[in-house]
Amino acid sequence: MESLLAILGGTMFAGGIYMLLRRNLIKSIIGIILISNAVNLLLFTLGRTTKDNPPLIMLGETIPAEPFANPLPQALVLTAIVIGFGLLSFALVLAYRSYKELGTVNLDEMRHDPAPLKEEDK
Amino acid sequence: MLIAVAAIFIAGLLAPYLHMALKKNTVYLLALVPLSVFIYFSTFIPEIAAGETVRQSTPWVSLFDVNLSFYLDGLSLLFGLIVTGIGTFIILYGGGYLEKDRQLPRFYSAILIFMGSMVGLVIADNLLSLFVFWELTSFSSYILIGYYHEKEESRKSALQALLVTGLGGLAMLAGLILMGFVSGTFEISEMLSMGDIFRESPMYTAILILVLAGAFTKSAQFPFHFWLPGAMAAPTPVSAYLHSATMVKAGVFLLMRLNPALGSTDLWFGLLTGFGAFTLIMSAWLALRFTDLKQILAYTTVMALSTLTMLIGIGTEYAMKAAAVFVLGHSLYKGALFMVAGAVDHEAGTRDVRKLGGLRKLMPITAGAAVIAALSMAGIPPLFGFIGKELVYEAALSIPDVAVILIIIAVLANVAVVAASCIVVLRPFFGKEVETPKHAHEAPWLMWIGPVSLAGLSLIFGLLPFLIDSAIIKHTASAIAGYEIDFYLALWHGINLPLILSVVTVLLGVGVYFIWDKFQDSKGMQGYGTLFAIFPKKTYEALVDGLLKLAAWQTGILQNGYLRYYLLTITLVMLVAVGGTFFLKADMNWFPDFSGILFYEYAIVGVMFVALLFAVSIRSRLTIVISLGILGFSLALIYILHGAADLAMTQILVETLTVILVALVLIHLPNLSKEVEVSNAGKIRDAIIAVSAGALVTMLVLATLHLPFDDFISRYYASVSYTEAYGRNIVNVILVDFRALDTMGEVVVVAVAGMAVYALIKMKGIFNTKEEGSR
Numbered sequence: 001m002e003s004l005l006a007i008l009g010g011t012m013f014a015g016g017i018y019m020l021l022r023r024n025l026i027k028s029i030i031g032i033i034l035i036s037n038a039v040n041l042l043l044f045t046l047g048r049t050t051k052d053n054p055p056l057i058m059l060g061e062t063i064p065a066e067p068f069a070n071p072l073p074q075a076l077v078l079t080a081i082v083i084g085f086g087l088l089s090f091a092l093v094l095a096y097r098s099y100k101e102l103g104t105v106n107l108d109e110m111r112h113d114p115a116p117l118k119e120e121d122k
Numbered sequence: 123m124l125i126a127v128a129a130i131f132i133a134g135l136l137a138p139y140l141h142m143a144l145k146k147n148t149v150y151l152l153a154l155v156p157l158s159v160f161i162y163f164s165t166f167i168p169e170i171a172a173g174e175t176v177r178q179s180t181p182w183v184s185l186f187d188v189n190l191s192f193y194l195d196g197l198s199l200l201f202g203l204i205v206t207g208i209g210t211f212i213i214l215y216g217g218g219y220l221e222k223d224r225q226l227p228r229f230y231s232a233i234l235i236f237m238g239s240m241v242g243l244v245i246a247d248n249l250l251s252l253f254v255f256w257e258l259t260s261f262s263s264y265i266l267i268g269y270y271h272e273k274e275e276s277r278k279s280a281l282q283a284l285l286v287t288g289l290g291g292l293a294m295l296a297g298l299i300l301m302g303f304v305s306g307t308f309e310i311s312e313m314l315s316m317g318d319i320f321r322e323s324p325m326y327t328a329i330l331i332l333v334l335a336g337a338f339t340k341s342a343q344f345p346f347h348f349w350l351p352g353a354m355a356a357p358t359p360v361s362a363y364l365h366s367a368t369m370v371k372a373g374v375f376l377l378m379r380l381n382p383a384l385g386s387t388d389l390w391f392g393l394l395t396g397f398g399a400f401t402l403i404m405s406a407w408l409a410l411r412f413t414d415l416k417q418i419l420a421y422t423t424v425m426a427l428s429t430l431t432m433l434i435g436i437g438t439e440y441a442m443k444a445a446a447v448f449v450l451g452h453s454l455y456k457g458a459l460f461m462v463a464g465a466v467d468h469e470a471g472t473r474d475v476r477k478l479g480g481l482r483k484l485m486p487i488t489a490g491a492a493v494i495a496a497l498s499m500a501g502i503p504p505l506f507g508f509i510g511k512e513l514v515y516e517a518a519l520s521i522p523d524v525a526v527i528l529i530i531i532a533v534l535a536n537v538a539v540v541a542a543s544c545i546v547v548l549r550p551f552f553g554k555e556v557e558t559p560k561h562a563h564e565a566p567w568l569m570w571i572g573p574v575s576l577a578g579l580s581l582i583f584g585l586l587p588f589l590i591d592s593a594i595i596k597h598t599a600s601a602i603a604g605y606e607i608d609f610y611l612a613l614w615h616g617i618n619l620p621l622i623l624s625v626v627t628v629l630l631g632v633g634v635y636f637i638w639d640k641f642q643d644s645k646g647m648q649g650y651g652t653l654f655a656i657f658p659k660k661t662y663e664a665l666v667d668g669l670l671k672l673a674a675w676q677t678g679i680l681q682n683g684y685l686r687y688y689l690l691t692i693t694l695v696m697l698v699a700v701g702g703t704f705f706l707k708a709d710m711n712w713f714p715d716f717s718g719i720l721f722y723e724y725a726i727v728g729v730m731f732v733a734l735l736f737a738v739s740i741r742s743r744l745t746i747v748i749s750l751g752i753l754g755f756s757l758a759l760i761y762i763l764h765g766a767a768d769l770a771m772t773q774i775l776v777e778t779l780t781v782i783l784v785a786l787v788l789i790h791l792p793n794l795s796k797e798v799e800v801s802n803a804g805k806i807r808d809a810i811i812a813v814s815a816g817a818l819v820t821m822l823v824l825a826t827l828h829l830p831f832d833d834f835i836s837r838y839y840a841s842v843s844y845t846e847a848y849g850r851n852i853v854n855v856i857l858v859d860f861r862a863l864d865t866m867g868e869v870v871v872v873a874v875a876g877m878a879v880y881a882l883i884k885m886k887g888i889f890n891t892k893e894e895g896s897r
Binding site for chain 1: 683684685686689690693714715716718719723724727730731734737738743746750753754757760761763764765766767768769772773776779780783784787788790791792794808809811812813815816817819820821823824826827831833835836839840841843844845850851852853856857861864865868871872874875876878879882883885
């Protein structure tokens with residue numbers, strides 16, 4: 001299952017990179033969503049997965065029942081999900097605001113100065 | 123000694139305020155500072171004369187073995203006396219020379235800071251603190267050379283001097299650190315007895331070349347000689363100090379200082395003697411190409427520095443003696459001559475010898491000092507310069523294998539120096555009076571006291587060399603050699619080969635002087651000047667220009683203002699660097715393992731692939747929101763299947779919020795189909811890069827999964843979660859207890875993001891550019 005998750009994560013990563021390379025701001029944000037989900041999944045996978053017990057300690061016990069899922073990547077990913085949401089909400093509102101101000105979501109049209117490179121690039 | 127160095131620095135910092143209070147009298151008070159340090163150093167003469175050394179140490183950055191430790195032996199004492207002694211006269215001279223200049227306080231400040239650095243440099247015992255002082259001299263000389271900062275030439279010359287010596291200094295730092303590694307200490311006094319350790323070290327060649335890079339750039343050896351004549355853009359008091367007696371000697375000083383540790387090898391001999399001898403002959407004759415007094419003196423200074431470099435390379439007892447005597451002799455006469463040149467410029471309004479003449483009647487005192495100093499430079503008895511030159515000849519003859527070549531070079535170079543001596547004194551002061559831009563009269567006493575005293579010392583030490591030979595010079599030579607050398611100096615050695623050569627030198631030199639008018643501007647000399655004076659400078663300028671162009675070019679490429687190209691660059695670098703390493707490590711195992719996967723797991727992953735495909739390819743905003751939602755919730759399902767209940771809960775909550783937020787925002791944004799998209803070629807290129815990046819990430823994760831896993835930390839948390847933190851949910855305990863500070867940071871981040879979101883929504887439009895299209 002870990003191999004499958006790795007391939008899934010990698011594919012989401014590829015999709016994220018592709019979307020980030022677009023010149024539409026909305027697509028860039030979708031790219032951010034994809035990449036942050038991909039990274040969370042990969043981080044979780046790297047901590048090794050198990051379908052057995054969650055990392056909980058039953059009443060009357062002092063240690064979890066073996067074998068249990070690795071709690072550390074879960075804690076890390078949990079933090080990452082929340083932080084990722086913070087970033088995403090800010091990015092979304094920023095996109096909204098810049099569209100309201102500038103009237104475009106095309107990253108190339110947002111610049112104030114004339115483009116330093118010629119427009120013919122691809 | 124720390125106090126002595128600090129006192130000069132403090133005086134430098136206070137100088138502008140003193141000038142405000144004392145006006146013209148500042149100069150006397152400030153001159154007292156180097157004078158008192160000079161007297162302080164003099165009190166060590168008896169101890170040094172008795173063959174002892176003095177060492178004082180104050181810890182500075184003890185973690186890196188950087189100590190403010192100072193070491194006085196014959197070498198550092200001689201340099202300390204030269205620096206503070208001439209420094210005293212320079213302050214007086216500068217006070218006179220720049221009297222009407224409103225930037226005079228800045229001159230005082232910079233020159234005193236320079237002086238403090240120079241004193242620190244010559245008496246430093248710690249290589250790293252020596253380097254700090256070394257860089258301080260480069261820095262303060264940058265300010266001093268660029269003193270006339272409104273002139274472009276000054277700024278250029280200052281930058282040139284800083285870049286050349288600064289780059290050399292950087293190389294030297296690497297060399298010094300290597301020396302520290304090899305010997306296990308940074309104290310020079312300890313290194314001096316470790317010569318064999320250095321010479322046998324495999325690092326020796328690297329150390330030598332790096333240290334020489336510093337010394338050669340500082341002391342203007344070929345091919346770095348061009349910066350010194352360029353630095354003549356500085357006011358003359360600066361040139362007289364930095365570019366004759368002090369800063370440019372720092373490189374030579376370092377070679378002398380490290381001679382016992384690094385010297386006596388074939389490489390040392392070859393590099394120092396080779397570069398020294400070549401620069402010697404090259405620069406001496408180059409001096410005759412110029413008619414500006416300061417340029418002539420600058421090239422003879424390069425000549426003197428290369429003489430010293432060559433002597434240190436030769437390394438015989440004669441050479442050590444010669445080096446010790448020549449350092450002092452040169453400082454005395456060259457300091458005096460520079461000050462004379464400045465006085466002439468100051469009083470007559472030009473430094474071009476073709477426009478000067480007959481000043482001896484108008485400036486008799488300056489003329490007298492000039493004559494004596496020039497005689498010393500030409501090496502005429504009974505002046506101290508004569509003793510120095512005789513010893514140089516003896517040293518050149520002291521290595522039988524190359525004696526013939528060295529002596530020919532030395533004699534030919536000195537012929538040019540004799541001619542140059544004639545030029546700098548006969549042209550301005552003798553002959554018939556000519557009309558000068560300013561009507562000349564004697565310089566104020568502040569400006570002649572220096573040259574007169576220094577020239578007087580040249581005469582006194584020449585006539586009475588026993589005054590200094592066993593007291594200092596002997597110990598200087600011994601310190602350079604690293605072993606005891608016993609000798610005394612005398613004016614008269616009987617009729618021997620050096621004396622005969624001296625006579626020949628003087629005769630030829632005077633001969634050259636008489637044909638100089640034609641010779642100076644002849645075709646041959648023009649070509650010679652272009653080759654050695656202009657070409658190196660042009661090369662330097664081309665290099666600097668090229669560097670700037672390269673910087674502009676690569677900035678244009680990398681910082682082009684397009685977000686996607688930045689990301690493209692980052693991704694490509696990751697692909698090349700990480701991917702390259704990955705494939706070079708051929709033993710990486712990244713084969714996937716699909717055993718034991720259940721049907722519904724395939725189903726979930728399959729759904730996610732489809733959702734992903736929709737998310738990246740569909741233009742309908744609603745479809746995208748739905749696809750993202752499916753992806754996020756499926757991810758939560760994967761988490762929960764793998765025993766990560768908290769994760770799944772968080773993912774569901776956050777995903778719900780995300781979907782709502784994305785939907786809310788997308789309603790206000792234009793439909794994706796409205797956007798003009800890039801060409802298919804661009805899409806394919808991006809797709810290839812994105813897929814490669816994804817594949818690389820996948821393979822990295824697969825390879826990592828094949829490696830053994832160490833869950834020590836996880837097990838530790840699991841075992842103490844209940845016993846120490848009294849929590850049954852280990853993930854929660856980690857978050858709020860073991861790693862509570864991280865979580866605290868996370869809360870702060872989310873709070874800041876929330877405030878920013880609120881501000882962005884509520885903020886009134888600062889600029890509404892929809893119509894105007896400008897800020």
